[in-house]
Amino acid sequence: MAEMGKGVSAGKLASNVQKKITRAQEKVLQKLGKADETKDVQFEEGVNNFSKQLGEGTKLQKDLRAYLTAVKAMHEASKRLQDCLADMYEPEWYGKEEMDSIKEDTDLLWTDFHQKLVDHALISMDTYLAQFPDIKARIDKRNRKLVDYDSARHHFASLQKGKKKDEVKIAKPVSLLEKAAPGWAQGILSAHHVAQTNLSRSQAEEELGRAQKVFEEINVDLQEELPSLWNSRVGFYVNTFQSVARLQDKFHREMAKLCQSLNEVMTKLEEQNQSRWAKISQLRNKCERTTNGSSDDSEMPPGFLYKVKAMHDYAATDQDELEIKAGEVVLVITYDSEEQDEGWLLGIKEAYWLQNKDLRAKGVFPENFTQKL
Numbered sequence: 001m002a003e004m005g006k007g008v009s010a011g012k013l014a015s016n017v018q019k020k021i022t023r024a025q026e027k028v029l030q031k032l033g034k035a036d037e038t039k040d041v042q043f044e045e046g047v048n049n050f051s052k053q054l055g056e057g058t059k060l061q062k063d064l065r066a067y068l069t070a071v072k073a074m075h076e077a078s079k080r081l082q083d084c085l086a087d088m089y090e091p092e093w094y095g096k097e098e099m100d101s102i103k104e105d106t107d108l109l110w111t112d113f114h115q116k117l118v119d120h121a122l123i124s125m126d127t128y129l130a131q132f133p134d135i136k137a138r139i140d141k142r143n144r145k146l147v148d149y150d151s152a153r154h155h156f157a158s159l160q161k162g163k164k165k166d167e168v169k170i171a172k173p174v175s176l177l178e179k180a181a182p183g184w185a186q187g188i189l190s191a192h193h194v195a196q197t198n199l200s201r202s203q204a205e206e207e208l209g210r211a212q213k214v215f216e217e218i219n220v221d222l223q224e225e226l227p228s229l230w231n232s233r234v235g236f237y238v239n240t241f242q243s244v245a246r247l248q249d250k251f252h253r254e255m256a257k258l259c260q261s262l263n264e265v266m267t268k269l270e271e272q273n274q275s276r277w278a279k280i281s282q283l284r285n286k287c288e289r290t291t292n293g294s295s296d297d298s299e300m301p302p303g304f305l306y307k308v309k310a311m312h313d314y315a316a317t318d319q320d321e322l323e324i325k326a327g328e329v330v331l332v333i334t335y336d337s338e339e340q341d342e343g344w345l346l347g348i349k350e351a352y353w354l355q356n357k358d359l360r361a362k363g364v365f366p367e368n369f370t371q372k373l
Contacts, residue, residue, distance in 0.1 A: 022151050038150055046226035053233055054132050061125045075110035082106055094272050095265035102262050113251040120243040128236055145215040152211040156204040291329050301353055303334035308370035322363030343367050
């Protein structure tokens with residue numbers, strides 16, 4: 001059994017080698033113009049379209065994978081940015097919980113977007129391209145079988161041509177054997193030669209029939225399949241780009257909502273921060289307006305203008321003058337009349353005003369003895 005197996009394998013190998021040699025010889029003769037080649041313009045156009053379609057699909061698959069890689073990279077960059085924001089966001093700030101929720105929702109949105117691109121675009125792309133290797137293999141096989149068919153056709157034609165020459169030879173024997181043979185033997189030799197010729201011609205005709213049948217079976221299938229495959233590309237591309245467009249649209253709409261929510265949290269935080277600093281500033285201003293206790297503008301005397309601080313002592317020389325000591329704060333007020341001596345101010349000591357809330361102790365004093373606060 002083993003020897004038979006080896007014999008069958010060896011025989012099959014020898015047959016395959018012989019086929020390759022025959023095909024190579026046939027292709028050489030066709031290229032040299034010594035043998036005609038069966039042409040099918042419509043099929044060749046289908047093969048060209050197939051090659052173009054395969055090239056476009058392969059490029060689309062490559063670019064789609066690159067897009068998914070970019071989406072993955074953007075997801076990672078977004079996640080790192082959100083993590084950084086979460087780490088810096090102090091617990092007592094406004095919207096800490098909302099900010100953490102936005103961070104989680106953003107991460108989930110990116111993950112969902114990437115996975116749906118894989119499910120609805122990349123897998124479909126891979127499935128679409130998976131049919132091409134089998135079809136290409138059958139196109140290559142069809143081309144080999146066409147060469148076999150042409151070779152068988154040429155072989156049979158050569159035998160047919162030889163048949164006509166043999167008929168002439170039978171009518172006029174020319175071989176030495178036929179000349180030397182008796183008359184009764186010449187007929188036998190001629191009959192044997194004709195039988196051998198007819199056997200070879202019959203075998204060649206059978207081989208031509210088999211080669212033609214094999215070729216036509218695979219050729220017919222491809223003649224129907226290639227145009228159908230070519231036309232299918234339109235629907236496939238439409239579905240692919242529609243899926244990507246819908247997923248992008250949904251992703252960006254949802255992402256816009258999250259970004260808006262994050263912006264609102266940041267805006268509220270900024271407003272609260274500004275309000276806090278405004279209060280601090282107001283409190284600081286109040287402190288700056290007082291030396292003992294606190295006061296605001298509503299507690300100032302009528303006609304209050306601003307505060308000054310005495311830089312030097314001033315001893316009053318008239319009853320309408322205000323005696324001040326260095327360091328005291330004076331509340332400057334407007335003059336009772338339009339007459340105002342240049343270089344002099346009217347005011348009342350802040351300490352007196354806070355305690356008594358009356359202007360009986362007001363008086364004028366030299367401006368150059370003070371500094372405006």
